[in-house]
Amino acid sequence: MSQTKHAAELCALLVNDLYGELPSRILIALLTKGRSTIPQLVQQTSLNTRHLRNGLGVLFHQNLLYARTEPGSKTTTYEANPDACYNLIRSGKILEVLEQRFGAAERDLVQTLMLLGHARIQDLGQAFSTRAPQANGETNGSHSMLIGSESRLRSVLARLLQAEIVEAVRADTFRNPAEVLDEYKQEMAKASPGDRISNKDKIVNDEKAAERYIAFRDNGKAIKRQLDQTRGSYAKRRKLQNGHSTNGDHIDDDDAPHLNPNIIVRVNYEKCLVELRNHRLVAFASDSIGETTASVYRTVLDLTTAHMSRCRIDPLAAIKEPEPAPITVTTLDIFDHLDEDIDVARGIGKVSGDKIDTSSVEKVKMEVPQSDDESDIESDDDGPVPNGRSNTRPRGNTGQHNDEDPFSESDNDTRTNGERSRVTFDDSSTNRTVRIEQMRQHLLLLKDSKHRFIRHCGTQGRGQWTVDFRLLLARFQDAEMDAVIEQSFGRHGLRLTRILRERGKLDEKMLYSSALMKKGDVQGKMLAMQMAGLVDIQEVPRDTNRLANRTLFFWHFDGEKTQAQLLDDVYKAMLRCMQTLQVERHKERNILSFVERKDVQGKEEEVMTAEHYNKYNSHLEVQDRLLGQVMRLDDMVSVLRDF
């Protein structure tokens, strides 16, 4: 992956911040010069070999490097892993999300793993057993949350392994995946007979290589599969202990599995990103619809992504790994996993039943929409409607259909709201029906949103739902971009770019007549945006003379370019925030070095003079502000690049 200057600088700065200057200098050399051996690095960094080895050791331990020793020669080459470096910034966020999703013990373990980079299970056990007695008083006091015993550690670790948050490390994990794939391809080419390789053979070879690559990549998950077999899959367990899984105090430690103490584990950031993405999408749903709906959405996302190991398809394995079939969940499933404290009756306005058009609400879309145009607004495709259910079902499961029918009829009656005429005797079951129906309303709202958070893709189990992540994320990216454009160029700038995006290339005349703006204003805005690189002009001469008055000028908006540019600008902004923080630290270095003293830590207020203490506090505020801003910018980077 090629890095822009700002991204590389940011990586180096992050490493500098966390692990000191030595590793950072080596990293800069690696990022700028590419793959190098130690002698080459000596030349580039003017460090001596001993220092260099120390620095590389740190980087290696934190998984920030790719390393490769050629089997023939004894030399080892090193290469920076910019994604891993960037992920350092997300540590805090990942921990927060994991604590919400799994519990404090899991968070604690992942935090330890993050500090260590990678560690043997045995060593982890030792670390926790020595730390446990004195540590919990200091951290957060909640006794039962933390890992106290060996068996507890193992059960927590098993849980994380099964959720793919933690993965096993082998020697070849440190190889650059692109390189591994290349090597496989070469091997395939060598193995195939004949000197000339036809195109067809090449494709077959590439596929085989990709297959091997996938096997290589998923090697680290062998332990997960093993655990799934012995303990039952993660999703199942979660279902069993529904409602309690969030606060780990309940888990019985007796069933702690046996884990080979020599296995080395580390944090799997790819899966963590999936969790972060869920978190972001929930925030996005909350922003565009409402909080209650967002919390229902949270459940949907947790269910659909339980087995998703990465946000995007691995580009290296793309030929052999087609877009995974969308995971569907049923309304009843969602309901079973929904947090009972969520009041699903909230968050949606009330209208009388005759104002609801059930048929268009319940429209089922079996197919993944191909593109992101607003086709379902323009076209009148009458998708199958559940009232005519029997036609829409695949023929194979008619038996099931019959079994279910009386049930689904009854839910048709009670669908919309209000007028529930059924007399019920069993209170709790009514409550359940009502609650399911209310939750369903939230699901429908998510489906109906402009952003299409979920898709209604079937009718079994009172409706099946799925999330089209690729399209949803594309819309999310557009929303982020729109926000930037709106705030930098105003409502009018946004309007003009949206027109161009919707209609393609446009003549200036068309532009101002559809935007209802003055010609001069349009020209000024477009010029400003052209300077910023958002829009560009294309000249189409009407004849061979290329005279200006015989030429058509078309404006167009280049979304991809704008996005790439925005991403780089965000890197730069993050970099500047971090640098400003360093400048501030340098300014206050006297106070800060004083605070770092062992005898001052914890009782700053007593020891320091009032003036210094105030200065210290205001510095902390500045730091919070800057780091908070960096985190928010990282949210943008995630959306634009990773999710």
Added chain:
Amino acid sequence: MAPSAVPRAVATTSQNDSEAAKLAVWKQALYERVQESGRENDAFSQDDLIDLNVIPNGDKMLLIRVVQALSDDKLFVTMRDASNNILWKWRDAQEAHKYKQLDDEQAMVYSLIDDSGGDGIWSQTLQRRLNMHDSVLKTALKHLQTKGLIAPFKNVEHPNKKMYIKASIQPSDRATGGPWYTDQNLDEAFIEDLQRVVFDYVKNQSSYVSKHSGGARTQTPSKGVVKGNPDRGKKRDAREMNEPPAKAVKTSAASTPREAVLLPLPAGYTGYPTVRDIARLLSASGITNNTILSESDVKKLVDVLVWDNLLEPIRVAGKIGYRVARVSKQSTDVWAGREDPTGKEGQPESYLSPYTEAPCGRCPVFDLCEEGGPVGPSNCEYFKKWLGME
């Protein structure tokens, strides 16, 4: 006018009258037949004219003489089609009379202006087409103006060009710019105000004002995830759903101090206003006192609001309605009719980007910013201000 049978009868009988009288009758007959054929803007070829059965025996010589006479009277206009065949069009008698008053130059100028119709014609184009001397053209135009046949006007598409139009017709929508233009200028204040009215209307129609959710909002962190909020309290009874929404609005307006929030309406709601609804509202409210907005005009207005990310289209039951975007973040205040020069108050809330909130996103010298350069993180004024250190 005589019925069509009469001139034919006349045409077949009188053979011995004088040539001039005969010609006059043919003329009259042909002109009427052409008018009656009902093809107002259609051109007639020679064959078409013969097929009208006015000229006996398809006598082409006679036809030529008749057509020539009609052309002299300006009742027929001669033209050519793409393959250079000669065609004729008829002209209204009144119009023809106007032409007859004019001398040659004036008639030429007038006919070009006439042809340009509601869009008008630029004086330079006239000159280029007619290849006249400047002063001749000017006098002709002046003459026509004093006779009240043409009028100068301004076309919004070319505000700097001197345009002429026939005095008897209204400039076309393209030339005036439709209802959005007042005195050939885009009426931005009018458009802006209309947009606000439309936005407020759609917001009211597409959201539900809730007074009791205020509590829930304050409890939840802004980050959005609600996981097991302990004091979320009792579930409300399902019967509450039956309570008419209007009541809630009325009673709480006076009593509750809590801030009202807007809630989305359930999926499949059919009451989202359509373009027609909005157009009806605008015409009923009388905001647009002397301009009439057609549905397509209103559609333009709504489209702009959609592009501004303020409204979003939604298809329910086969028709496209509009609802407000990010409904739960919008305030319940009205946007329109505020005496606020900045226009910030009551403005719809839009999605804020973290990038533009910090100094870098708005920095005018962001491209120059580099450590060690003239501007850089160590001497950044904007960061200082943002961090409150000055």
